[in-house]
Amino acid sequence: MTRTNLHKLGLNCFFEQEAALYKELHLARVSVQHKDIYLVITANGEVRAEISGKLQYLGRDSLDYPAVGDWVMVDRIDNVSGNAIIHHRLPRKSALLRKCAGTAHDSQIIAANIDVVFICMSLNNDFNLRRLERYLSIAWDSAAKPVVVLTKADLCENISAKLTEVYTAAIGVDVLETTSMHEDGYAAVSKYLSHGTTVAFIGSSGVGKSTLINRIIGNESLATRDIRADDKGRHTTTHRQLLLIPSGGIVIDTPGMRELQLESAALSTSFSDIEELAKHCRFSDCAHLSEPGCAVNEAVRDGKLSPERLHNYVKLQNELSYQGMNSRQVEQEKITRMFKDVGGKKQARDLVKLKQKRK
Numbered sequence: 001m002t003r004t005n006l007h008k009l010g011l012n013c014f015f016e017q018e019a020a021l022y023k024e025l026h027l028a029r030v031s032v033q034h035k036d037i038y039l040v041i042t043a044n045g046e047v048r049a050e051i052s053g054k055l056q057y058l059g060r061d062s063l064d065y066p067a068v069g070d071w072v073m074v075d076r077i078d079n080v081s082g083n084a085i086i087h088h089r090l091p092r093k094s095a096l097l098r099k100c101a102g103t104a105h106d107s108q109i110i111a112a113n114i115d116v117v118f119i120c121m122s123l124n125n126d127f128n129l130r131r132l133e134r135y136l137s138i139a140w141d142s143a144a145k146p147v148v149v150l151t152k153a154d155l156c157e158n159i160s161a162k163l164t165e166v167y168t169a170a171i172g173v174d175v176l177e178t179t180s181m182h183e184d185g186y187a188a189v190s191k192y193l194s195h196g197t198t199v200a201f202i203g204s205s206g207v208g209k210s211t212l213i214n215r216i217i218g219n220e221s222l223a224t225r226d227i228r229a230d231d232k233g234r235h236t237t238t239h240r241q242l243l244l245i246p247s248g249g250i251v252i253d254t255p256g257m258r259e260l261q262l263e264s265a266a267l268s269t270s271f272s273d274i275e276e277l278a279k280h281c282r283f284s285d286c287a288h289l290s291e292p293g294c295a296v297n298e299a300v301r302d303g304k305l306s307p308e309r310l311h312n313y314v315k316l317q318n319e320l321s322y323q324g325m326n327s328r329q330v331e332q333e334k335i336t337r338m339f340k341d342v343g344g345k346k347q348a349r350d351l352v353k354l355k356q357k358r359k
């Protein structure tokens, strides 16, 4: 088994002091969480673990449970006699949180005990300052240092103009420009990856987070999207994962976030052109899908509006409309919308009733 130096993994006096309270247990850091099963890195390497009944019972909401990046106390450092049991989660120094779309007040923890947040945004399709602002605000709330990492510089023709825009949206934040297309395209990020420093990568799906991490590590540890597969919207990375960089530093890869909490004001500002067109749709509640007399779709047909832009707008609008609902309401609303297109509101109601009966 490979021995791990826990200081390389980010251990410091703060956590050592906390751990000293539990002399009979061992320190470990959570690297992966799959529902109830965890992978934790111990001094003896990675082991499978689950949380103790007591910890399960005492947890009041999802933030109480261990998450990727957390330091925990486990009862064993091998899997010879089954999963290790996590008895305690040590206090966090920082936490990156996201409010869940669909649930009223619940937040979800993306990563714990991070020093730096790399907010990744590509210089081509994904470039969106409003979205960048939302990522910045969750990064500022985390107590870690935000850094903007612009990817795919090779696909951008007016980099200096884009940089100027980013500087105005991210005042006082370091902004790095990267590309996977040549050897030193990631040189700018290396100075943030020093011994014991934890960097979390966040940003939309497909911007190149996992590609960047593979380059830093120097191999293809993480799956990245196949260039030929045009599966836009499908996430390549499916779970958060903490990895130790052999040359120093720790990274946490995350799947592209689909539902960052949005604000309708921000949406209107970013899509003022579409909102302007929508005023001319025949129906005031036009969803710009396949309704007759839709001015927005007409603009797409005339080549005045890109279909991708409309797609993004509709997607964001959808997310927005689920906000503030509890999970049951979201489920009902989804069913209603599914049938709305085929004119089957009654069918939708019946299905909802049926589902409620089963519960």
Ligand SMILES: Nc1nc2c(ncn2[C@@H]2O[C@H](COP(=O)(O)OP(=O)(O)OP(=O)(O)O)[C@@H](O)[C@H]2O)c(=O)[nH]1
Pocket: 151, 152, 153, 154, 155, 178, 179, 180, 181, 203, 204, 205, 206, 207, 208, 209, 210, 211, 212, 223, 224, 225, 226, 227, 234, 235, 236, 237, 238, 254, 255, 256, 257
């Ligand atoms: N041209 C160009 N393509 C890149 C660059 N970086 C990444 N890509 C490509 O972009 C695609 C997506 O990269 P990934 O690393 O899988 O993206 P990701 O951010 O991890 O996506 P999720 O895991 O879905 O969140 C892949 O096909 C990469 O090869 C770059 O600098 N330039």
Ligand SMILES: [Mg+2]
Pocket: 209, 210, 211, 223, 224, 236, 237, 253, 254, 255, 256
């Ligand atoms: Mg990925």
Ligand SMILES: [Zn+2]
Pocket: 278, 281, 282, 286, 287, 288, 289, 291, 293, 294, 295, 296, 297
């Ligand atoms: Zn319309």
